[in-house]
Amino acid sequence: MSSDAPDTGARASRRPESRAIKVLVFAILAVHTIWICVHLGLVSQNLINPWKLGGYGMYTVPNNKARLHVFLFDNQSGGWRELAEGQANSYLFDTANYLHVFRCRQPSADSIARFFDENPHLRYRPVTLALSERILTREPIGESRKIYAKLEVAWGGETKFGYRGELCGEAFDGTRDYTPPES
Amino acid sequence: MSITSERSSLFVLADGGAVSDERLAVYLRLALAVAVLSVVFEKLLDLELSLELERYHLLASTVGFVISCILLPFERTSRLGIAIFAVSIFVFVGTKWAAYHNHGWLTVWTIPVALAFGAAWWDSELYRWYLRATLGVVMLAACAQKLLAGTYLDGTYITLLSTSGSTTEQMFGFLCGPDALENSCAWHKFLGTFIVVWQAGVGILLLAGVRNLAFLFIEIAFLLGAGLYADEMNFQVLNIALLSIAFGYGMRPWLCVTCVVLLFVDAYSIAGLLDHVL
Numbered sequence: 260m261s262s263d264a265p266d267t268g269a270r271a272s273r274r275p276e277s278r279a280i281k282v283l284v285f286a287i288l289a290v291h292t293i294w295i296c297v298h299l300g301l302v303s304q305n306l307i308n309p310w311k312l313g314g315y316g317m318y319t320v321p322n323n324k325a326r327l328h329v330f331l332f333d334n335q336s337g338g339w340r341e342l343a344e345g346q347a348n349s350y351l352f353d354t355a356n357y358l359h360v361f362r363c364r365q366p367s368a369d370s371i372a373r374f375f376d377e378n379p380h381l382r383y384r385p386v387t388l389a390l391s392e393r394i395l396t397r398e399p400i401g402e403s404r405k406i407y408a409k410l411e412v413a414w415g416g417e418t419k420f421g422y423r424g425e426l427c428g429e430a431f432d433g434t435r436d437y438t439p440p441e442s
Numbered sequence: 443m444s445i446t447s448e449r450s451s452l453f454v455l456a457d458g459g460a461v462s463d464e465r466l467a468v469y470l471r472l473a474l475a476v477a478v479l480s481v482v483f484e485k486l487l488d489l490e491l492s493l494e495l496e497r498y499h500l501l502a503s504t505v506g507f508v509i510s511c512i513l514l515p516f517e518r519t520s521r522l523g524i525a526i527f528a529v530s531i532f533v534f535v536g537t538k539w540a541a542y543h544n545h546g547w548l549t550v551w552t553i554p555v556a557l558a559f560g561a562a563w564w565d566s567e568l569y570r571w572y573l574r575a576t577l578g579v580v581m582l583a584a585c586a587q588k589l590l591a592g593t594y595l596d597g598t599y600i601t602l603l604s605t606s607g608s609t610t611e612q613m614f615g616f617l618c619g620p621d622a623l624e625n626s627c628a629w630h631k632f633l634g635t636f637i638v639v640w641q642a643g644v645g646i647l648l649l650a651g652v653r654n655l656a657f658l659f660i661e662i663a664f665l666l667g668a669g670l671y672a673d674e675m676n677f678q679v680l681n682i683a684l685l686s687i688a689f690g691y692g693m694r695p696w697l698c699v700t701c702v703v704l705l706f707v708d709a710y711s712i713a714g715l716l717d718h719v720l
Binding site: 276280281283284287288291292295298299302303309310311312313314315316317318319320321354357358360395397398399400401402 | 587624
């Protein structure tokens with residue numbers, strides 16, 4: 260800390276701080292600095308959105324703005340059909356997964372259940388959920404949206420669903436009992 | 443270490459000459475009030491969503507920010523203002539931490555800490571040092587992230603903004619032709635490199651304890667330029683307010699008027715105002 264007089268016209272009194280206050284201030288600064296280093300490490304491994312958790316990496320790459328896509332199995336065509344925007348809500352799913360700030364964190368079973376809480380018209384039907392993010396492209400320089408996670412959900416009756424998916428190259432699966440919320 | 447230099451007439455003009463201790467204390471408290479005001483403007487934009495989602499605790503916190511802003515400039519109530527701000531911001535962080543960008547987090551690391559320095563926090567040289575160190579570390583962090591992303595030294599990010607950014611972000615598009623999309627031109631590389639070097643330089647100088655007024659004013663000018671470019675004045679006002687405390691300069695009337703005007707500009711966005719005018 261500088262003890263020289265600042266060249267600012269400031270003449271505020273210089274009362275001494277207690278040792279406890281000094282320790283506290285240095286500790287807060289140290290914690291912040293450590294977090295900045297951790298943040299840098301997580302960004303370098305593409306594990307978090309650089310724009311979040313402090314925003315130190317804002318304006319380095321496009322904000323990934325993760326978006327949920329919902330696909331329904333179409334019995335007539337025998338293939339998957341993506342629902343148009345507005346045909347499914349993802350607010351509860353997104354918030355339960357911390358807005359996908361942690362890119363490679365597997366969606367929790369609870370978050371999938373909350374998705375069906377919010378979308379009663381999709382309950383008991385086989386659906387595939389996919390997450391996309393905006394990425395920087397270099398040839399040519401621009402940005403595009405790319406799917407980076409996929410999750411298939413199948414139902415065993417109306418009280419249980421199973422799911423399996425892949426995120427950041429790692430497969431995961433699980434089952435969960437389901438009781439729809441009282442309307 | 444402190445670097446001092448002869449003040450040029452421009453800086454003396456901006457400085458407005460020496461001020462009394464009492465007046466300086468007012469300016470320092472006012473600076474923190476403007477920092478909180480920048481948070482108020484940010485949260486006001488969320489009011490409708492909070493109402494829609496029935497997040498009444500966030501509405502209460504927004505009211506807390508407003509009350510904090512009113513209490514902060516006055517000697518007797520300043521510390522209470524900080525306490526109310528601290529409670530309000532932690533309620534917000536607890537609820538919306540995943541959605542927070544840089545603005546909210548910087549206030550978390552800088553403003554509640556003032557509580558530790560007693561009723562006359564503005565007198566604390568340690569608090570000013572803490573602000574300088576925090577802002578210096580954050581500047582270096584931003585610089586390191588840009589180097590890590592590898593999108594500045596080669597001009598990629600400037601080219602990206604120039605071609606697909608918002609209205610103001612495209613201001614440097616004229617420097618390069620359409621071929622820039624395949625390979626950034628020299629001007630965009632220069633701009634990207636300049637931003638990285640600038641952030642590194644400012645971070646180092648802040649950590650080194652430089653408190654020259656020329657440095658403060660140049661940094662304020664750079665922040666305003668960056669705010670104009672990114673169409674994001676709110677965060678710049680927060681930075682300016684915190685720097686003005688860190689430098690022991692405070693929120694002088696000219697700076698206060700500038701910051702408040704910028705907050706209103708930010709509320710409409712520069713792009714929005716330009717679209718309206720044009």
